[in-house]
Amino acid sequence: MELAHTADVEAFRAEARTWLRAHVPARPLPSLETAEGFAAHREWEALLHADRWSVVSWPEEYGGRGVDIVKWLVFEEEYWAAGAPGRVAQNGISLLAPTLFDHASAQQRARVLPSMASGEAIWAQAWSEPESGSDLASLTSRAVRTAGGWLLTGQKTWSSRAAFADRAFGIFRTDPDAPKPHQGLTYLMFDLRAPGVTVRPIGRLDGKPAFAELFLDQVFVPDEDVIGEPGQGWRIAMSTTGNERGLTLRSPGRFLAAADRLVGLWRAQGDPSDTALRDRVADAVVGARAYELYTWANASRFAAGAAIGAESSLNKVFWSQYDIALHETALDLLGPDAELAEGEWAEPWVFSLAGPIYAGTNEIQRDIIAERLLGLPKGRR
Amino acid sequence: MRFLPTDEQSDFARTLRSLLGSAEVPAAVRAWADGDAGPARAVWSRLAGTGLFALAVPEDYEGAGLLPLELSLGFVELGRAGVPGPVVESAAVSVLLTELADEALAKRFLPGLAQGGAPATLTLPGGSPYALDADAAHCFTVSAAGELRLAAGHGARLGSTDPARRLSLPPAGGGELLAAGPAVIRAAGVAGRWARLLTAAQCLGVGEALLARTVEYVKQRTQFGTPIGSFQAVKHRLADTLLDLEFARPLVWAAALSPGPGEVAAAKLAAGEASYRAAMTALQLHGAVGYTEELDLSLWLRKARPLRDAWGSPSACRAEVLRSLTPARR
Numbered sequence: 173m174e175l176a177h178t179a180d181v182e183a184f185r186a187e188a189r190t191w192l193r194a195h196v197p198a199r200p201l202p203s204l205e206t207a208e209g210f211a212a213h214r215e216w217e218a219l220l221h222a223d224r225w226s227v228v229s230w231p232e233e234y235g236g237r238g239v240d241i242v243k244w245l246v247f248e249e250e251y252w253a254a255g256a257p258g259r260v261a262q263n264g265i266s267l268l269a270p271t272l273f274d275h276a277s278a279q280q281r282a283r284v285l286p287s288m289a290s291g292e293a294i295w296a297q298a299w300s301e302p303e304s305g306s307d308l309a310s311l312t313s314r315a316v317r318t319a320g321g322w323l324l325t326g327q328k329t330w331s332s333r334a335a336f337a338d339r340a341f342g343i344f345r346t347d348p349d350a351p352k353p354h355q356g357l358t359y360l361m362f363d364l365r366a367p368g369v370t371v372r373p374i375g376r377l378d379g380k381p382a383f384a385e386l387f388l389d390q391v392f393v394p395d396e397d398v399i400g401e402p403g404q405g406w407r408i409a410m411s412t413t414g415n416e417r418g419l420t421l422r423s424p425g426r427f428l429a430a431a432d433r434l435v436g437l438w439r440a441q442g443d444p445s446d447t448a449l450r451d452r453v454a455d456a457v458v459g460a461r462a463y464e465l466y467t468w469a470n471a472s473r474f475a476a477g478a479a480i481g482a483e484s485s486l487n488k489v490f491w492s493q494y495d496i497a498l499h500e501t502a503l504d505l506l507g508p509d510a511e512l513a514e515g516e517w518a519e520p521w522v523f524s525l526a527g528p529i530y531a532g533t534n535e536i537q538r539d540i541i542a543e544r545l546l547g548l549p550k551g552r553r
Numbered sequence: 554m555r556f557l558p559t560d561e562q563s564d565f566a567r568t569l570r571s572l573l574g575s576a577e578v579p580a581a582v583r584a585w586a587d588g589d590a591g592p593a594r595a596v597w598s599r600l601a602g603t604g605l606f607a608l609a610v611p612e613d614y615e616g617a618g619l620l621p622l623e624l625s626l627g628f629v630e631l632g633r634a635g636v637p638g639p640v641v642e643s644a645a646v647s648v649l650l651t652e653l654a655d656e657a658l659a660k661r662f663l664p665g666l667a668q669g670g671a672p673a674t675l676t677l678p679g680g681s682p683y684a685l686d687a688d689a690a691h692c693f694t695v696s697a698a699g700e701l702r703l704a705a706g707h708g709a710r711l712g713s714t715d716p717a718r719r720l721s722l723p724p725a726g727g728g729e730l731l732a733a734g735p736a737v738i739r740a741a742g743v744a745g746r747w748a749r750l751l752t753a754a755q756c757l758g759v760g761e762a763l764l765a766r767t768v769e770y771v772k773q774r775t776q777f778g779t780p781i782g783s784f785q786a787v788k789h790r791l792a793d794t795l796l797d798l799e800f801a802r803p804l805v806w807a808a809a810l811s812p813g814p815g816e817v818a819a820a821k822l823a824a825g826e827a828s829y830r831a832a833m834t835a836l837q838l839h840g841a842v843g844y845t846e847e848l849d850l851s852l853w854l855r856k857a858r859p860l861r862d863a864w865g866s867p868s869a870c871r872a873e874v875l876r877s878l879t880p881a882r883r
Contacts, residue, residue, distance in 0.1 A: 465806070
């Protein structure tokens with residue numbers, strides 16, 4: 173067992189750190205959940221991409237550096253430690269791209285990935301429907317065969333960043349007569365500005381239009397935008413959820429940086445006699461370290477050939493709970509200032525509240541943990 | 554970077570697990586609690602045969618070298634099996650004497666400790682005033698003034714909430730003076746850190762045993778005509794238990810790789826809390842049968858809380874974590 177990195181990895185770290193120091197905006201960008209902030213973050217994506225830092229783990233032909241998971245994690249540590257902006261391209265990079273690498277044709281990859289890497293095309297995930305959240309397989313939006321492609325009809329909702337995004341990916345029912353709800357689904361990509369698409373922004377708890385609902389009326393999707401075989405959408409989508417719950421969406425670097433900022437806040441504002449609050453700060457430090465180490469152990473497993481399995485559900489429950497606890501501790505340290513909507517911790521706190529809900533609710537994740545990792549019988553939900 | 558045990562390290566843990574699985578440890582725990590040390594000594598002797606105790610002793614004194622990682626993996630298995638006795642304290646005494654680097658003392662005690670034939674126990678400044686199992690071990694004490702003594706006998710036995718832990722106050726000021734001075738204080742600090750690390754490892758094993766037993770139980774116990782393990786409320790408590798343990802484990806590994814104060818405190822905090830929460834879940838899900846001492850589950854249930862608090866309570870560990878932070882993380 174060994175935690176030290178090779179000289180090659182440390183050299184990569186130094187290169188990333190140097191670049192970030194020179195380029196991270198001195199002042200925070202406006203919230204990426206606003207039109208103005210979205211545009212500013214898109215520019216940041218372009219800047220990252222210009223020096224091939226936007227998608228370091230991708231092959232060079234698509235704008236990446238082809239680095240392994242160890243270097244990707246190191247990059248993430250440096251990225252968040254440098255106080256760099258949130259990634260507006262995240263849904264595409266973390267969720268659609270792994271799916272494309274696993275299931276798409278070479279032509280599709282060549283067509284879609286470069287503009288994703290540059291921030292030119294920002295992607296939204298169009299999965300949930302008003303009646304299909306955690307029970308995703310019950311979705312009813314349809315894709316019906318037409319000459320040269322498919323026509324989409326239905327409604328998607330709670331689609332993150334869809335208010336400002338360019339394109340979306342989702343699964344649609346293509347065979348309503350399939351014997352099981354998981355069958356007869358197809359995974360495809362569509363343009364949010366195509367005829368027949370209506371985007372209605374939905375205010376989040378803090379009022380920012382962080383997501384949207386999509387009304388689809390006979391929206392044409394060419395065959396070339398179907399990922400994998402029609403009817404295989406569920407299987408393909410499930411390979412994406414592993415990424416979503418697992419480490420690619422929430423790298424430890426983000427939490428290490430947040431815990432550091434929390435310790436700074438505690439030193440600046442903490443009441444030394446309030447040991448209950450002090451203990452929660454310590455828990456945040458330990459939690460970030462635990463998540464970092466757990467991720468390194470997983471990275472070692474992946475490097476040895478293991479795949480992401482039901483363990484990603486452990487990951488998801490951990491980081492979502494951790495995120496809330498950390499931000500609540502920050503708010504408690506702030507006292508009356510915690511209420512200020514423009515404060516440094518307000519938006520991340522609101523964002524953290526969604527953690528146990530999205531990417532499969534934590535209730536569903538606990539069912540998965542109990543049934544697949546502990547071998548308990550399926551039963552009453 | 555390869556943050557996983559090597560095949561050799563995993564094999565060692567598996568060997569211990571299988572040996573302890575066939576050693577009738579629960580009977581030894583009950584005998585130990587009743588004052589009969591024989592069965593527990595037989596377990597230690599089998600453990601000594603694997604070289605476990607030698608992992609806390611340098612090669613010059615018939616040990617295998619100070620190997621905290623291998624030792625920690627071993628102590629997870631001791632916790633899983635519920636092995637009684639001053640196992641953590643014996644290892645800590647080995648570390649203390651090694652750190653003191655006093656040739657005569659090392660020659661006198663370390664070979665016996667390496668071979669597992671001469672268990673030891675220990676009290677240190679800042680630790681519990683009660684010596685664990687002093688009636689069955691050499692009892693070393695370090696005073697706040699830095700005097701290392703070998704206690705002459707042991708004080709009256711005090712009941713522990715875990716009957717398998719036999720507590721006593723070492724006789725005040727008495728016993729043979731072995732060494733004194735700042736070197737003793739320094740060595741005691743290192744020994745205390747190892748005790749904390751190995752207790753963390755033991756906690757992890759205790760928690761795993763509690764979880765495994767509870768998972769088996771809820772699969773076969775039926776109520777309302779169905780196994781209770783199919784109820785979501787039951788599943789979710791067990792899922793949370795697994796979560797706690799899985800995220801404590803890498804902290805224990807990391808602390809064993811680099812046993813600095815902050816890393817060790819984080820490991821002890823996480824493993825101690827995970828283990829105690831596992832005990833509370835195990836008790837609740839076993840229901841009334843879990844509340845009896847007849848069921849072997851009680852052996853782990855009663856251990857979880859004292860181990861959580863031994864060699865660094867959660868509060869002490871949290872304070873240590875914050876103390877160990879440098880102003881900039883990196």
